[in-house]
Amino acid sequence: MYVKVCGLRKPAEVEAAVAGGASAVGFILTTSPRRLSPAEARPLAALVPPGVAKVAVFRGESLDEVRRAAAEAGADTVQLHGGEPPEAFAALRADGYRLIRATSPESGDPLTAGAYGEDMLIIDSPRPGSGERWSPDSLPEQPAGAWVLSGGLSPDNVVDAVTALRPWGVDVSSGVESSRGVKDVGLIEKFLRASDAFRG
Numbered sequence: 001m002y003v004k005v006c007g008l009r010k011p012a013e014v015e016a017a018v019a020g021g022a023s024a025v026g027f028i029l030t031t032s033p034r035r036l037s038p039a040e041a042r043p044l045a046a047l048v049p050p051g052v053a054k055v056a057v058f059r060g061e062s063l064d065e066v067r068r069a070a071a072e073a074g075a076d077t078v079q080l081h082g083g084e085p086p087e088a089f090a091a092l093r094a095d096g097y098r099l100i101r102a103t104s105p106e107s108g109d110p111l112t113a114g115a116y117g118e119d120m121l122i123i124d125s126p127r128p129g130s131g132e133r134w135s136p137d138s139l140p141e142q143p144a145g146a147w148v149l150s151g152g153l154s155p156d157n158v159v160d161a162v163t164a165l166r167p168w169g170v171d172v173s174s175g176v177e178s179s180r181g182v183k184d185v186g187l188i189e190k191f192l193r194a195s196d197a198f199r200g
């Protein structure tokens with residue numbers, strides 16, 4: 001199972017995620033208590049070994065700004081939360097990025113991974129990064145393909161959530177923090193150990 005740990009801001013957090021077997025680490029390059037500048041993200045991305053994705057997260061920035069910031073940060077994957085059209089995904093694909101489309105159950109967006117040309121689909125609460133969970137009852141259709149469960153996951157609920165929904169991957173930020181925007185390395189390790197139950 002794919003496991004992404006998002007909103008990292010310090011070398012020790014990146015190192016804990018990598019050592020614990022994360023598939024991807026995320027850097028928030030948009031409005032957020034976890035926001036980093038691309039220049040701040042770049043040395044963190046440089047700590048990430050091959051085989052672990054370096055995800056730059058955006059919400060509502062222009063395509064030009066996404067391109068500029070993702071390149072400066074040294075990301076290899078772009079995550080878009082802004083309801084961008086398929087053409088934006090095509091342009092970023094042509095630049096060589098792997099792509100994540102993020103949406104929420106009641107957005108009206110397609111819930112099939114790849115519908116806009118993305119590699120993965122994150123299904124998150126309507127307020128990304130809030131730590132809020134969403135109800136499976138709010139899904140208008142069964143998600144399909146490489147879809148990633150996000151929104152309010154934590155070391156204590158990830159096993160039950162995955163058992164119930166059987167996503168292709170999971171994504172966490174708030175649930176591995178001691179307070180809003182402040183990661184707890186012990187919780188990152190605990191989340192990754194809990195997720196090990198679903199990895200080969």
Ligand SMILES: O=C(O)c1ccccc1N[C@@H]1O[C@H](COP(=O)(O)O)[C@@H](O)[C@H]1O
Nearest residue numbers: 006032128129130131151152172173174
């Ligand atoms: O973390 C943020 O503040 C954020 C801001 C804007 C877009 C996305 C953001 N985070 C994403 O939210 C989920 C994690 O949610 P949770 O905190 O675990 O409930 C993850 O996809 C982050 O990339």
